[in-house]
Amino acid sequence: MLKIGVADTTFARVDMARYVIEVLENHLPNAEIIRYTVPGIKDLPIAAKKLIDEYKCDIVITLGWVGASNIDKLSYLAASIGLIMVQLLTNKHVIDVTVHEDEAKDEEELLEIAIDRAKKHALNLIRLITGGREALTPYAGKGLRQGRPDVGPIKE
Amino acid sequence: MLKIGVADTTFARVDMARYVIEVLENHLPNAEIIRYTVPGIKDLPIAAKKLIDEYKCDIVITLGWVGASNIDKLSYLAASIGLIMVQLLTNKHVIDVTVHEDEAKDEEELLEIAIDRAKKHALNLIRLITGGREALTPYAGKGLRQGRPDVGPIKE
Amino acid sequence: MLKIGVADTTFARVDMARYVIEVLENHLPNAEIIRYTVPGIKDLPIAAKKLIDEYKCDIVITLGWVGASNIDKLSYLAASIGLIMVQLLTNKHVIDVTVHEDEAKDEEELLEIAIDRAKKHALNLIRLITGGREALTPYAGKGLRQGRPDVGPIKE
């Protein structure tokens, strides 16, 4: 049985995991979903690592939320490097969903971004874990975006 | 018996460990608390690693203090990456409390931030180590803050 | 038989893999090309790692696309560090093709850069994997550029 880890934070201002789990349950009703909640983005790498090592997840999705300050961006960088390390140490995908507070002009837009990004990346996760390395190839170079409408490919 | 590491620095201007230990002793009277004090934030990763490897701590909390200059921020980034590496190497949580001198308008506010952040993260540590991966899930996406009042979730 | 990994993203706005594969098939008709498509640049390191570890590729080329914002640049940095780690962990080359949206004045120029860079780096890959460590030595210090015309060496 497929095991899917969902790691999220109490720092986030949107319960993105709810939307991710909804998508996962719709498309993979037999998968086991294992959730891990931590305080903030810098705790996500260890949560992802434990979901893979201790809970035997086949793939993980992390749901991070980042403030607008320069310090927040450095934390984002450290967390991003950590999440890549987790993948290299375990040879599993960790799909990294991150919302930055300075991406949107107001809370309403931020909420839309968070929900859209979480759902679309849940679909990415499903494609990768069920379809493998070429499941996303029909969309390669197509300018897909999560959190925003797709921009599409540049016309050749 | 639970062993909890507390790593702090002589660079900090507030004895945050005192507040952390107070919270830990109130909630986990039977836990053993093992303290490790180092000069500055870049020494925290090795202190955390030793607390786990040599002192057999089940979890660690680090209490860092960062100056306002660009150089300080780079040190913060290096230390943050290091603390994440410690966690990935040991599969243990290291709860990272950091106070930045440019977060507050004066010393009084900085003191309040330091104490509040230390106490709240001590509670996070307790929840994670006693309740496990879903102990914080009721607060996921709730916009919790340490050092400041919670901002709360965005209304959906 | 030579196995060559091609990792690309759905975020990219140009299907660079198409141009890479064209070059590879022309020059190495007997090589097996194994493609891996992921959502974005931060997913490329694990794709490259899996292409080497699981699909036994002898060398990999990654095709990244990076937005213009500061956040995008931090993601680029994390991905770059990750791609270097992959190489150090596997002792294989991962040729890293990256296009930045702020490199060009308009989409037309961006398209030209992407195609030129992808093709030229495909040739670099071929030289390295078939000719070894000195295959590129005749061009050392010659100011070669991918995505732009070569600038040439400084006249001595």
Place this chain on the structure above:
Amino acid sequence: MLKIGVADTTFARVDMARYVIEVLENHLPNAEIIRYTVPGIKDLPIAAKKLIDEYKCDIVITLGWVGASNIDKLSYLAASIGLIMVQLLTNKHVIDVTVHEDEAKDEEELLEIAIDRAKKHALNLIRLITGGREALTPYAGKGLRQGRPDVGPIKE
């Protein structure tokens, strides 16, 4: 017998090792001091690693010097991450003394900073290696500074 590594650079403009060795010899007359000089700050991590692995040092102090430009700061960041990695790989402390050329208004002040920082961190090293994890605890949160007068704790 205690073995202490001292790693320094030819790039530095002050022979900080002289002051470090003076302090070490006064306080630990029986310790063996092993010196390693490299060109610049990015060579310090391997010097520290070799001092621990090949020369069996129990602890190392590195004496770095960093220019004022943005490039220099990136080198500082890379070196800092490297020095933390050394510690995590060896489970030994590496006390990192760094002087930045833009810290002072003139050479005289820079010299004072370098000497003060080197001496004070030599004392930190001595306390850590002879007194262990709580040797510095009486100074935790006390706002100690190296290179400058202590700023002291914030009044509670």
Place this chain on the structure above:
Amino acid sequence: MLKIGVADTTFARVDMARYVIEVLENHLPNAEIIRYTVPGIKDLPIAAKKLIDEYKCDIVITLGWVGASNIDKLSYLAASIGLIMVQLLTNKHVIDVTVHEDEAKDEEELLEIAIDRAKKHALNLIRLITGGREALTPYAGKGLRQGRPDVGPIKE
């Protein structure tokens, strides 16, 4: 017999390896020099790693060239971290020569910097590999520079 690796790039605008090899051949006529040319700076870490692991080099010198843009600087940072990792994984020195295009006011000066830096670091390599950890100690804190005239120590 001593084996010395020389890794360089086709991106560079000066054939720095030529000057390095000249110095090496003059001072170490019996050493074997093994060259490895790659496209750009981010490929240098794997070249250095392979020179050590596969070609059994005792020490490596890398010759990097970095453009003037912010993106180039991030690539420099990633490469620098990678080169430090190579050293920590192999316990060998990798002497890192890097020229930044924004260091000089014109091409002529850039050429001078590149040649001077390459030659001086070749001498550093020779001293380290033949004289060991204290070969450079007479120059510690002496304000040596590569690519520029030495600035000398601050007068005490």
